[in-house]
Amino acid sequence: MPSQPELKGISAAPGLAQGGAFWVEAAAIVNSVDSLKAKIDLPEALALASSQLVELMDRVEGEDADILEFQLAMLEDETLNDPVRKAFEAGTTLIEAWQQALNKHVTDYEQSEDEYFQARASDLRDIRDRVLRILRGETEVEIPEGAILLATDLTPSRFLGLNWNKGGGVVLQGGSPSSHVAMLARSRGVPMLVGIENLSLGAFPDQTRLLLDADRGVLQVDPSAEQIQDFEHKLRIATEEAEQIALISDQPAQTANGTAVQVLINVALPEELAKFNSVHCDGIGLMRSEFLFHHGLPSEESQYRSYRKLLEWAGGKPVTIRTLDAGGDKPLPGLEQPTESNPFLGLRGLRLSLRQPEVFRTQLRALCRAAVHGNLKVMVPMVTVPDELHSAQELLGGVCAELATEGTEFCKPVLGMMIEVPAAALAPELFTDAAFFSIGSNDLVQYLTASARDLHHVADLADPGHPAVLRVIKELAEHCDRSGQELSLCGDMGSDPNFIAQLLGAGLRNLSVAPARLGKTKWTIRETNLEGV
Numbered sequence: 001m002p003s004q005p006e007l008k009g010i011s012a013a014p015g016l017a018q019g020g021a022f023w024v025e026a027a028a029i030v031n032s033v034d035s036l037k038a039k040i041d042l043p044e045a046l047a048l049a050s051s052q053l054v055e056l057m058d059r060v061e062g063e064d065a066d067i068l069e070f071q072l073a074m075l076e077d078e079t080l081n082d083p084v085r086k087a088f089e090a091g092t093t094l095i096e097a098w099q100q101a102l103n104k105h106v107t108d109y110e111q112s113e114d115e116y117f118q119a120r121a122s123d124l125r126d127i128r129d130r131v132l133r134i135l136r137g138e139t140e141v142e143i144p145e146g147a148i149l150l151a152t153d154l155t156p157s158r159f160l161g162l163n164w165n166k167g168g169g170v171v172l173q174g175g176s177p178s179s180h181v182a183m184l185a186r187s188r189g190v191p192m193l194v195g196i197e198n199l200s201l202g203a204f205p206d207q208t209r210l211l212l213d214a215d216r217g218v219l220q221v222d223p224s225a226e227q228i229q230d231f232e233h234k235l236r237i238a239t240e241e242a243e244q245i246a247l248i249s250d251q252p253a254q255t256a257n258g259t260a261v262q263v264l265i266n267v268a269l270p271e272e273l274a275k276f277n278s279v280h281c282d283g284i285g286l287m288r289s290e291f292l293f294h295h296g297l298p299s300e301e302s303q304y305r306s307y308r309k310l311l312e313w314a315g316g317k318p319v320t321i322r323t324l325d326a327g328g329d330k331p332l333p334g335l336e337q338p339t340e341s342n343p344f345l346g347l348r349g350l351r352l353s354l355r356q357p358e359v360f361r362t363q364l365r366a367l368c369r370a371a372v373h374g375n376l377k378v379m380v381p382m383v384t385v386p387d388e389l390h391s392a393q394e395l396l397g398g399v400c401a402e403l404a405t406e407g408t409e410f411c412k413p414v415l416g417m418m419i420e421v422p423a424a425a426l427a428p429e430l431f432t433d434a435a436f437f438s439i440g441s442n443d444l445v446q447y448l449t450a451s452a453r454d455l456h457h458v459a460d461l462a463d464p465g466h467p468a469v470l471r472v473i474k475e476l477a478e479h480c481d482r483s484g485q486e487l488s489l490c491g492d493m494g495s496d497p498n499f500i501a502q503l504l505g506a507g508l509r510n511l512s513v514a515p516a517r518l519g520k521t522k523w524t525i526r527e528t529n530l531e532g533v
């Protein structure tokens with residue numbers, strides 16, 4: 001029998017997994033006892049849901065715990081529960097009242113233009129379903145260990161409640177690589193594909209054998225014996241490679257012909273570093289500070305504490321903190337932004353910070369105060385012309401003068417810039433006073449190829465391997481050789497084994513990558529012989 005064609009999706013967490021299919025939503029439907037009659041009242045159901053979440057929280061930490069904390073807070077939120085009570089008192093059944101009220105909240109969140117709220121929609125769906133199960137008196141279905149879960153979307157708490165030690169993977173019809181559950185999958189090394197359009201609920205039975213190759217973004221359903229053999233061969237290679245990578249994880253990176261390469265890590269929040277030792281990397285090459293702004297504008301004090309934590313963790317190794325990069329695909333609550341027809345080309349990054357000088361100054365003050373605790377470099381995003389950089393420098397100077405007058409302890413950090421706008425990439429000589437450059441290949445590629453980074457239907461055009469991208473990077477490296485300015489790359493291209501040799505060949509010697517990609521990046525560097533590039 002010919003095997004089924006491969007289903008294509010977007011890789012949200014790399015890796016390989018094989019296992020039996022398990023349809024998450026279908027299981028919930030089958031397991032439903034009586035869909036309309038609540039078995040207990042609302043306060044009891046909410047209390048039970050809260051205690052389940054608290055129990056789950058004991059098993060997780062850091063950002064995972066934050067997600068559950070958000071859900072706990074939502075369960076206690078009167079704006080969520082009030083409409084349910086009112087509808088119930090007006091005669092709607094409790095289950096319907098809960099479902100309708102929560103569906104409305106979920107839709108509001110999904111339709112929000114704010115990516116933060118969109119991402120939180122799955123948390124709300126999670127709460128909705130947890131309380132629904134309790135109201136209906138359902139028991140949670142046991143998901144077999146090592147299964148490949150198929151669903152429209154998967155909630156973070158459902159993901160956290162599963163044991164991933166026995167392997168397995170996730171395939172979602174919807175979802176996005178920037179969702180919470182995708183972030184959790186990446187941090188746990190669980191392969192995940194999202195955005196598989198041709199996947200309808202129950203398209204094949206549970207336990208159908210599946211091969212998930214989240215490195216290539218494909219799912220093979222009911223594979224042939226030959227496909228299984230090939231896949232198992234790939235798995236063996238990946239396991240051997242992981243063993244080798246573990247052996248070199250604390251060694252400095254160097255190419256096969258002995259050229260040293262700095263490999264740093266990209267982080268979002270200081271908590272991410274809890275399980276990670278700074279001996280494994282050369283510092284932090286990018287801290288995306290906008291993640292501190294997801295619950296509204298953080299105070300100077302709370303920013304200072306976060307930045308200080310990073311610097312202390314790095315113990316003298318360089319830490320590059322990027323100032324707020326909001327706008328575009330990263331709108332933030334509490335930050336006024338105009339409605340734009342094409343936000344990627346609008347007020348993003350430094351453009352937005354310069355329009356909100358008070359927010360920017362608060363951040364710069366926190367950075368200057370934290371700089372006392374380590375080797376801090378400050379980087380501004382989305383610079384197009386030198387005037388923008390000069391304005392940032394002026395603000396930084398002003399903030400330092402103010403701190404000095406106040407007698408507050410501070411240190412003035414060096415100020416560099418991201419290279420992600422083609423105009424800056426093609427004319428780096430304009431930015432003589434940038435202390436350093438860091439290439440944001442994610443944005444540089446989207447702007448050079450005119451293919452938005454959040455649209456999966458143009459994903460194949462947003463190709464970092466396009467000769468134009470490599471040419472720009474090479475010319476930049478040549479410029480920096482002449483000018484003596486430091487150059488690094490902190491976009492995802494730097495951890496893609498397909499491009500590392502070319503980047504090193506172009507002259508780059510400093511890459512900053514996601515912590516989960518560090519070992520593989522060092523490994524690929526060791527395999528690269530620059531004499532042959």
Ligand code: PEP
Pocket residue numbers: 286288325420439440441442443444490491492
């Ligand atoms: C980039 O654009 O490559 C980058 C590192 O920044 P971000 O992905 O946060 O836009």
Ligand code: MG
Pocket residue numbers: 381420440442443
């Ligand atoms: Mg960018």
